[in-house]
Amino acid sequence: MERILLPEIRPAAPVSFADYCAAEGFAALKRALRELSPLEVQQIVIDSGLRGRGGAGFPTGKKWSFVPRDLPGPRYLICNSDEMEPGTYKDRVLLEHNPWLLVEGLILAAYVLSVNHAFIFIRRGYETPAENLRRALAEAERAGFLGENILGSGFSLKIDLHVSAGRYICGEETALMNALEGKRANPRSKPPFPAIKGLWGGPTVVNNVETLSNIPAIIRKGPEWFRGLAAIPEAAGNKLFCFSGQVRKRICVELPLGTTLGEMLEGPAGGMEPGRTFKACIPGGASTSFFTPRHLSVPMEFDSVAKAGSRLGTGAVIFFDERTCMVAATLNLVSFYARESCGWCTPCREGLPFVREVLTRIEQGRGEPEDIEILREHVKFLSFSFCPLAPGAMGPVDGLLRHFEEEIREHIVKRRCPVRN
Amino acid sequence: MIPESLKNELKARVAAALTNREAAVDVMKELQSHCGWLSDEAVVAAAEILGLSTLQVEELATFYELIYRRPVGKRVIHVCDSISCWSCGCDAILAYLRQNLGVEPGGTSADGCFTLVPCACLGNCGEGPTMMIGDTLYGRLTEERVAEILEAERKALASSNSSN
Ligand SMILES: Cc1cc2nc3c(=O)[nH]c(=O)nc-3n(C[C@H](O)[C@H](O)[C@H](O)COP(=O)(O)O)c2cc1C
Ligand code: SF4
Ligand code: FES
Numbered sequence: 001m002e003r004i005l006l007p008e009i010r011p012a013a014p015v016s017f018a019d020y021c022a023a024e025g026f027a028a029l030k031r032a033l034r035e036l037s038p039l040e041v042q043q044i045v046i047d048s049g050l051r052g053r054g055g056a057g058f059p060t061g062k063k064w065s066f067v068p069r070d071l072p073g074p075r076y077l078i079c080n081s082d083e084m085e086p087g088t089y090k091d092r093v094l095l096e097h098n099p100w101l102l103v104e105g106l107i108l109a110a111y112v113l114s115v116n117h118a119f120i121f122i123r124r125g126y127e128t129p130a131e132n133l134r135r136a137l138a139e140a141e142r143a144g145f146l147g148e149n150i151l152g153s154g155f156s157l158k159i160d161l162h163v164s165a166g167r168y169i170c171g172e173e174t175a176l177m178n179a180l181e182g183k184r185a186n187p188r189s190k191p192p193f194p195a196i197k198g199l200w201g202g203p204t205v206v207n208n209v210e211t212l213s214n215i216p217a218i219i220r221k222g223p224e225w226f227r228g229l230a231a232i233p234e235a236a237g238n239k240l241f242c243f244s245g246q247v248r249k250r251i252c253v254e255l256p257l258g259t260t261l262g263e264m265l266e267g268p269a270g271g272m273e274p275g276r277t278f279k280a281c282i283p284g285g286a287s288t289s290f291f292t293p294r295h296l297s298v299p300m301e302f303d304s305v306a307k308a309g310s311r312l313g314t315g316a317v318i319f320f321d322e323r324t325c326m327v328a329a330t331l332n333l334v335s336f337y338a339r340e341s342c343g344w345c346t347p348c349r350e351g352l353p354f355v356r357e358v359l360t361r362i363e364q365g366r367g368e369p370e371d372i373e374i375l376r377e378h379v380k381f382l383s384f385s386f387c388p389l390a391p392g393a394m395g396p397v398d399g400l401l402r403h404f405e406e407e408i409r410e411h412i413v414k415r416r417c418p419v420r421n
Numbered sequence: 422m423i424p425e426s427l428k429n430e431l432k433a434r435v436a437a438a439l440t441n442r443e444a445a446v447d448v449m450k451e452l453q454s455h456c457g458w459l460s461d462e463a464v465v466a467a468a469e470i471l472g473l474s475t476l477q478v479e480e481l482a483t484f485y486e487l488i489y490r491r492p493v494g495k496r497v498i499h500v501c502d503s504i505s506c507w508s509c510g511c512d513a514i515l516a517y518l519r520q521n522l523g524v525e526p527g528g529t530s531a532d533g534c535f536t537l538v539p540c541a542c543l544g545n546c547g548e549g550p551t552m553m554i555g556d557t558l559y560g561r562l563t564e565e566r567v568a569e570i571l572e573a574e575r576k577a578l579a580s581s582n583s584s585n
Contacts (some may be wrong), residue, residue, distance in 0.1 A: 086503035086542040125543055127556045165446050166486035168541055182442030182471075184480050200439070242547060244505035250547035286504055286542075316546070333509045340541060342484075370471050401519055 002229060004217045005210065006254045014132050017139045019099040019286050023041040026145060028219035029111075030105055032052040033153040036219075038112045045068055045112070045215065047223035048340055049236030053090075054080055054171075054208030055285065055313050057302040065112055066195035067203045075203040077115040078180070079212055081105055081129070082164060082171035085334055086286040086315035090240035091209040093252040095129030101130060103159075105212035107145060108219060110157045113205055118159045121176055124166045133161055166341040172387055173206040174198075175342065186344040187387035200218065231258035235301035239312075243269045245319035258304070260297035264317065268304075276321035280403070284313025286333050287392030289399030290326070325419035326404040328412055330361040330396045337393030339373035351382045355397065362408060365416040372408055376401055423466045427455060427584060431470045441472045445481055449488050458489040486540060493536040494529040495578055502539045503544045505546035514550045519565045523573060534578055535571070 020026070032041050046061030058113065067075065079102065083091045095102065102120075110118050122130050134142040137159055140146045148156045164170050170179045174188035175197045198204025214237060218226045227236040235257040241264065242252040248270030255268065265278060269316045272278050275362055283300065289310040291298065298308045305312040320329060338352035355378050361367050379398045400408065411417040431448050438444045448470055452463040459467075461481050467482075468475045482488050489497070500515050515526070518537055522530040529536045545551040548560030552567075559570055 065533050083544050084542055088542070088545050089507045089544045123544065125553055125556070162446075163450075164485075165450060165488050166541075167484060179446075180443070181440065182445035183480070184484050208469065223583045244546040244549065245508045252547065282504070318508065318546075320508060324508065329504065329508070332502075332504050336503050336541060376512075 001238075001256060003254045004229075005213055005240060006092055006097055006252070007126060014096060015098040015100060016077065017100070017136070017143070020098070024220060025100055025216075026104055026143075027297040028216040029107055029145060030151065032108055032219055033151050033155065038114060038265075041108060041219060042112045044223055046217060049216045049223070049359055050211065050214055050218060050226065050335055051216075051236070051302055052208055053210035053239065053315070054206075055085065055287075055311075057312060060207065060211055063195070063207075064109070064205060066193070067205060068196065069114070070089040071203055073202055074117060074200070075113060075115050076199040076205075077106065077110050077113055077118040078173075078199065078204060078206045079118070079120040080171060080173065080176060081120055081210060082168075082176065082201070082205050083209075084166075084168040084171055084340075085314050085316065086333070087244055087282065087318045088242060088285050088314040090242045090252050090315060092126055092129055092341060093242070094209060094213060094240065095126070095132055099129070100140075101213035101216060102133070102209055103136050103140050104145075105215035107150070107418065108157060108215045109138075109155055109205070109207065109212055109384075111155055113203075115205075116156050116158065118157060118389065119180055120159060120236075121164060121197075122160045122161060122171070123164050123170075130161065130163055132198060136212055137161070157344045167342075168336075169342040171391060172389065175387070176206060177204065186342050186384075189386070220248045229256055231256040232299050232301065234258070234303060235299070239300075239315050241300070241315045241317055243317050243319065245270065245281070245323075246273045246321040247272060247319045255300075257301040258299040261291060261298050261300055262297065264300065265296070265319065269317070269319070272319065272321055276323070279322045279324055280320045280326060280329075282316070282318040282396065283310050285316040286336060287311070287388075288313045289395045290403055291399075292403050293372070311395070323419065325363070325417050326400055326407050327359060328364045328417070328420070330364055330400045330402075331356065333396045334359055334393055337389065339361065341389065345386035345390075347382050347385040348387075348393075351378060351385075352390060352393055354378070355382075355394075359397075362411050362419060365411065365414070367408075367412040368389075369409075371412065372401070372405065375408075422450065423455060423462065425453070428466060428470060435472075443448040445471055445473070445478070446485070448495060449478070449482055449485075453488060457495070458491065458493050461494075489536075492529070494534050496534060496554050496574055497536045497538060499538050499543070500553045501541070501543045501545070501549065501553075503542035503546075505542070506549035506551055509549045511550040511562075512569060514552070514562050514564070517567055521568065534575060 050060045051057040169175045174187040179185035194204040253268045379394045435444045453459045468478045550562040
């Protein structure tokens with residue numbers, strides 16, 4: 001298979017400017033600035049079928065097309081590199097290996113959107129990726145790919161790197177804009193949508209690191225080629241998947257979208273740890289509902305995963321073996337969200353600690369039969385929150401109820417954890 | 422005491438930003454690395470540098486995981502307790518750290534060297550269990566490896582004390 005983002009064998013050092021250029025790096029940018037109008041570049045991205053890799057899977061070119069072209073005043077592009085969704089480490093691996101794809105992708109996206117000022121919002125703790133980016137931005141500027149009048153095209157762009165101080169909610173796009181403005185990072189209400197009124201009130205696009213890193217190859221090789229990379233015709237392109245949990249190979253790999261879960265588990269993930277059997281997994285990061293052995297044939301791409309009752313999310317696949325108590329796993333996930341709640345709205349601020357409490361008593365053998373109904377109601381109630389954090393937190397709870405109700409019931413009846421004891 | 426030179430350096434950074442608030446996180450981080458934590462004095466200084474009220478600074482300072490509004494040890498140990506690390510035994514690592522350092526989560530060891538803080542995913546999920554000390558990530562932790570890392574950190578702290 002052909003890989004765009006991560007080669008199979010990766011040297012320890014990040015790709016250098018010279019190596020990147022030798023492998024047709026910046027060819028897409030040169031061609032776009034010389035031959036293509038911003039709208040033509042946007043059309044190629046629309047035709048490619050590229051969907052956002054940050055979690056929601058929104059079509060990238062379509063998102064760009066929502067930005068009005070005639071509003072006066074500055075407009076902004078933000079690269080979301082906050083990556084705090086548990087299980088997810090793809091953007092870090094990508095930036096440790098090759099920061100150039102993002103730099104070139106950002107410049108191309110800024111060209112489409114007529115943005116002259118872009119930001120990379122990166123989490124704290126990603127020191128190597130941040131350092132790689134600082135160096136790459138400086139080198140790109142020296143080479144004339146950034147700054148005033150890029151390659152004589154009249155187009156100018158400045159990219160600033162913002163290093164955060166750690167808080168999951170900063171990854172939500174409107175909270176991120178508050179964070180960048182130096183405000184408390186609570187989400188903003190939508191509408192107005194960022195495409196109309198975002199950072200400092202200007203039209204703003206937020207895209208994930210992996211999304212933007214795909215753009216140069218799409219422009220260079222064309223939309224049909226990109227669509228053809230996927231394993232099934234309904235999907236387009238490759239995707240980074242990162243494995244963790246009880247599998248032999250806990251690695252980040254680039255695979256065609258639509259590769260089935262079973263192919264992933266037995267192939268690149270190397271199977272479960274010796275002597276262990278597959279009980280469940282989280283298919284797309286902490287906010288997605290569980291998959292079970294029934295789902296091994298599901299093609300891992302946005303629509304198929306949604307049809308099977310979960311979400312592809314960030315592509316972080318976390319595998320659990322038969323020794324894992326699913327109530328305890330869900331409790332861990334809900335505890336993460338309860339702690340990371342930004343506190344802005346009541347369903348999330350009050351509801352998540354309550355759900356954590358209910359799961360704790362079930363896990364400790366103090367649960368009552370009506371707790372199952374209480375959990376079910378809260379999956380509904382928490383969808384009335386201000387932003388997607390709380391509904392995301394209830395993704396695994398929903399999965400627990402749908403696939404492991406028997407296991408919950410056993411906890412309640414036996415008054416202890418039946419898996420770990 | 423926060424030196425005037427640092428204040429002036431930070432004022433210059435604020436002046437270069439689009440709005441004064443934009444540099445707030447950077448200013449808090451710099452002051453914290455000077456003081457060890459974001460002390461009351463640092464909050465007042467940040468407010469002055471940023472042209473904000475102390476309340477506005479407080480509202481930001483209490484939001485972030487890596488801004489410390491209470492005194493901490495010389496090194497803060499952030500141990501990931503999110504799902505991937507949980508699935509490979511972070512509970513045991515956290516228990517070992519509590520015992521080794523003689524502290525509860527959030528506490529500082531009696532010798533003032535370490536503060537122990539459980540934290541959200543550190544983006545090192547394939548290499549769990551994971552912890553971060555300063556800017557350094559440590560993965561694939563076992564009790565033995567944690568003991569070695571603490572020993573090395575203690576030595577480094579001792580030698581930086583004696584050279585001061
Ligand atoms: C609570 C929360 C946290 C998020 N964290 C991230 C993140 O760390 N990185 C990211 O790219 N998107 C994150 N998102 C999704 C963003 O809001 C946004 O949809 C995404 O950055 C858009 O990029 P894309 O269209 O390229 O996927 C998060 C969303 C929510 C609700
Ligand atoms: S759902 Fe949670 S994170 Fe989102 S605004 Fe409400 S309190 Fe904040
Ligand atoms: S879950 Fe521990 S580093 Fe991601």
